[in-house]
Amino acid sequence: MTRATLTISSKNYSSWSLRGWLLCRMAGIEFEEVPVNLDDPNVRRELLLLSPSVLVPRLVHNGVTVWDTLAIAEYCAEIAPEAGLLPADQATRAHCRAVSGEMHSGFYNLRSALPMNIKARHEKFKVFTGARPDIERIREIWSECLGTYGGPWLFGAHPTLADAMYAPVCSRFQTYAVDLDPKLAAYRDLVLSWPLFQEWAADASSEADEIIELEVEF
Template sequence: MHLVIGNKLYSSWSLRAWITLKAFDIAFTETVIAMYKPDTRERMLAFGPTGKVPVLVDGDITVWESLAIIEYLADRFPDKAIWPANQAARAHARSAASEMHAGFTGIRSSCPMNLTKRFAPRDRGPEMAADIQRLQELWREARERFGGSGPFLYGEFSAADAMFAPVVSRLDTYQIDVDGETRRYMDAVLSYPSFVAWRDSALQEKWTLPHYEEGETAVEVFHFPETA
């Protein structure tokens, strides 16, 4: 299997596919294509029909969207329990993942994924506040109904956690005020070995996207690129 992704420092959709492969010990190779370069779209079109990433190539099969990649992996490796085994938990997890895929536009627009720094808290508007409230309600429901004794939304790490991993990073990066239960879940994701592996690799990248942090005040810096 071959996964084509964007900058690990910034590409939230790429993280979702990558962390699923890594978490469930599925062997793959990767190609990282730098975003916002003159040849970015051309390079991405060489792998998938939309000129976007992630793209998974498995022999003569090409899957070019993150949630579709996760579903393909769940079908391809039914023994991996990528989705929760319990039917009710699995239905809830798929609904939550789809809600993430289609919604939370306030978080997306106000807080792009950025692993280079941590930024000072500030008011990000009512749409962002509404998204945070809904996000915490959704996570709390999953944890209370299906979390059991595990640290993740449905107990063990699943595709739902992969879908929400970039949001977890955003809440941490922008120091969004959340309740204690939400923070404990965030800490579980941020310390999960597959996420740590992504972040460690991201911090080795040599390029940055300054427009991703316009209007922000950095309070911690984690990435010191040799070249921009």
């Protein structure tokens, strides 16, 4: 059987590649990483959202090709239910899907103001006004989930789809020194110390410091 592949872009800059990679690892899929060539004009158009479709990350597994992070998540949940990507309880599962979908389709101002850069650190960073409501909404989501399900992860004792979706936000909050209360800071630190995230971050540290002319977060 042909080994699965996961096409990804920059490990330092690509939040969507990180999400797809985490989901596949959480599901126990053994795959080969296929990095895109960031110097390819077609790839750059895709990453800059100038292409009509965005096909990274892209998973090829057992003859199935699936792209878009939420589609990858649903596929992984179907083939590996034991991984617990979605909670067992129906109402809790719906909540997990809702907050994950909100991350998938929203928070554009946050993405623009605080682009992912795992290696960077700012002791102080002035967040422009338009991104502040996004940050406050994420604080509300995290507080509600941790308060309702008891932590330490958003939906209880084990990481789920939601934690994979918000992992890049944890990185951004560290990079740009976003203020969090102790409970939310503890959650951020838990995600950043997650062995899967640490593995990704270690690879990110070996990449070039910047991608020239890439001005839109991807």
